[in-house]
Amino acid sequence: MDEKQTVMRLPAERLYESELHALKETDTGPRPAGWQLSPRAVLTFITGGAAGSTPITPKYIGNSRLVEIAIATLLTDRALLLIGEPGTAKSWLSENLTAAIHGDSSKVIQGTAGTSEEQIRYSWNYAMLLANGPSDAALLKSPIYRAMEGGGIARFEEISRCASEVQDALISILSEKTISIPELGKEVAAAKGFSIIATANTRDRGVNDMSAALKRRFNIIVLPAPSELETEVSIVRKRVQEIAASYELKAALPEEEAIRKVVTIFRELRRGMTLDSKEKIKPPSSVISTAEAISLLTNSMALAASFGSGQIQDEDLAAGLQGAIVKDDEKDQIVWKEYLENVMKKRGSEWRSLYHACREMND
Numbered sequence: 001m002d003e004k005q006t007v008m009r010l011p012a013e014r015l016y017e018s019e020l021h022a023l024k025e026t027d028t029g030p031r032p033a034g035w036q037l038s039p040r041a042v043l044t045f046i047t048g049g050a051a052g053s054t055p056i057t058p059k060y061i062g063n064s065r066l067v068e069i070a071i072a073t074l075l076t077d078r079a080l081l082l083i084g085e086p087g088t089a090k091s092w093l094s095e096n097l098t099a100a101i102h103g104d105s106s107k108v109i110q111g112t113a114g115t116s117e118e119q120i121r122y123s124w125n126y127a128m129l130l131a132n133g134p135s136d137a138a139l140l141k142s143p144i145y146r147a148m149e150g151g152g153i154a155r156f157e158e159i160s161r162c163a164s165e166v167q168d169a170l171i172s173i174l175s176e177k178t179i180s181i182p183e184l185g186k187e188v189a190a191a192k193g194f195s196i197i198a199t200a201n202t203r204d205r206g207v208n209d210m211s212a213a214l215k216r217r218f219n220i221i222v223l224p225a226p227s228e229l230e231t232e233v234s235i236v237r238k239r240v241q242e243i244a245a246s247y248e249l250k251a252a253l254p255e256e257e258a259i260r261k262v263v264t265i266f267r268e269l270r271r272g273m274t275l276d277s278k279e280k281i282k283p284p285s286s287v288i289s290t291a292e293a294i295s296l297l298t299n300s301m302a303l304a305a306s307f308g309s310g311q312i313q314d315e316d317l318a319a320g321l322q323g324a325i326v327k328d329d330e331k332d333q334i335v336w337k338e339y340l341e342n343v344m345k346k347r348g349s350e351w352r353s354l355y356h357a358c359r360e361m362n363d
Contacts, residue, residue, distance in 0.1 A: 009246070011106060012059075012099035019045065020100065022054035032075055034151035034193020035101050039071050045100040046071075046093070059096040060089055061235045066221055070097060073219040074153070079174050079196040081159070081215075084223035087289020089235075090199040091157055093223070097197060098153045107143035111158040117169045120144055121179055134183040144196065145179055151191030156198040164208050170196070174217035203287060225290065229275065232263050232290055239294045244301055251305035254297050254312050261354060262317065265344075266293050269325065269335075274343060281343065282335045285328040296320035318357035326362070337362055 013020060020037075023045055029038025037045070044051065046067050048058030060067060073080045074097070082090040098105040109119060122145050128138035147154035159167060173179060177190040198218065200210070226232035236259055244253060268274050272283045300316040308316060326332040340362065344355045 012096045013103050013105055016045070016057075016059075016096075016099070019051065019054060019056050020103065022051035023056065023100075026051045032193070034191065036103050037100055039075065042071050042097070042100040043067060046096055058238075060093050061231060061238070062089070062223070062226065066223065067093070069219075070221055073221075074101065074195050074197075076219075077177070078219045079198065079217055081198045081200060081218035081220045082223055083200045083202055083220060085202055085225050085289060086287045087291035088223040088225055089290075090201075090223055091155075094155050094157075094197045094199055098155060102152045102193070104152060105155065107147045107152060107154045109143055109154065109156045111156060111161040113161060113163070115162045115166055117166050118142070120166065120169045121173075122181065136184070139181070139184070144173065145188065147196075148173075148177070148179060148188060148190040148194050151193035153194070154196050156196055158201060159198040160200040160208050160210060162208060164211065167208065167210055167214055171211075171214055171217060174214075225270070229260075229263060229267060232267065232293075233259055235290055236263055236293050236297065240297045240301075243294065243298050247298070247302075249298065249301045249305055251301040251308075251310045251312065254300065257350070258300075258312055258317060259297065261351070262293050262296060262321070265321065265339075266290075266324075268343065269339065279343065281339055284325050284332045284335050286325075286332070288324055292324045296324050299323075314354040314357040317354060318361045321358055322361040333362060 023037055023041045027038050027041040029040050031038050035042075041051075043064070044056055046059050047064045049056045070080055070082070070093070082094060084090055095105045098107075109115065120142055122142055123140045124134070125138045125140055128135070132138065141149070144154040144156075146152070156170075174196065177194065179188045181188065226235060233256075237256075240259075241253060244251075264275060266288045268281055269283055269288055272281050273279065274281065296317070297312075297320070300312045300320050303316045303319065304310055304312045322336070325336050336358075340355060340359055344351055344358070347355075
């Protein structure tokens with residue numbers, strides 16, 4: 001059976017394997033040391049285009065200049081830090097850049113409050129360590145260690161969720177491009193092509209702020225939320241189609257009107273104002289991002305497929321909107337109710353059915 005039918009989520013290099021193969025076959029540009037594609041071919045993979053007769057789907061819909069800067073950064077000795085609001089495709093861009101450049105996006109550290117320095121550098125198989133002492137066989141290599149050995153890219157997700165002293169373990173790695181192993185009396189030097197792509201959530205500022213010394217080792221790119229309604233609608237439509245195909249949801253794709261309504265609601269609640277700038281709106285306590293809109297619509301498809309007609313109804317959208325917006329129950333419920341009564345109710349007949357479905361869910 002095809003791997004795409006049995007695996008819940010494929011890494012980018014497997015999901016877009018045919019596109020990467022086509023780009024390799026047609027790429028005539030110079031390839032930096034350790035890269036499988038030229039910088040221009042990497043840009044085509046991320047922003048879309050064609051490789052011969054093979055269409056290349058866009059992986060990131062937004063300012064292509066930001067992608068060019070990110071690719072150029074990875075050609076230098078500086079690491080790359082992508083920051084932005086939740087749902088601005090930081091992790092998605094990081095994964096696809098790594099897949100295009102090295103064909104392996106699996107070297108990942110997920111930053112949490114429990115991430116340790118050993119997870120960044122190396123640790124030991126303690127049974128072997130106690131039995132035979134320090135040895136190469138007992139050494140457990142971190143994703144960064146393995147990326148350095150092979151001249152690859154390591155991904156560090158949510159770096160600002162880690163404790164400051166753990167973050168600072170990166171400083172010597174990024175400065176010296178080596179990992180020292182005093183127990184074995186040796187140093188591991190990075191092969192050409194090695195780099196790190198880190199991501200940070202702007203909502204986590206103040207949790208564990210990065211030191212100035214560490215920030216200097218990164219080229220920082222801020223990924224903005226989609227500035228235009230049409231851009232966000234395109235992103236949501238594309239990702240819903242991809243996810244629905246991956247999970248084989250037995251429901252019709254959401255109609256354009258449903259996507260536009262969800263994106264409109266999310267944009268207005270995010271900015272605290274209606275799209276025509278005529279009325280202020282209280283924002284909810286949580287971030288309602290583009291990623292949340294995608295999740296809402298795919299969940300609505302699952303509801304429609306399993307318990308409905310197979311076509312998304314307003315009741316399915318209302319259930320998703322309630323779950324996405326009302327997080328801090330008491331406060332958010334009031335915010336959502338005010339939006340329903342002061343904005344959605346006044347929008348005319350095309351919004352009436354969704355208004356009633358949302359009001360019923362919120363009561």
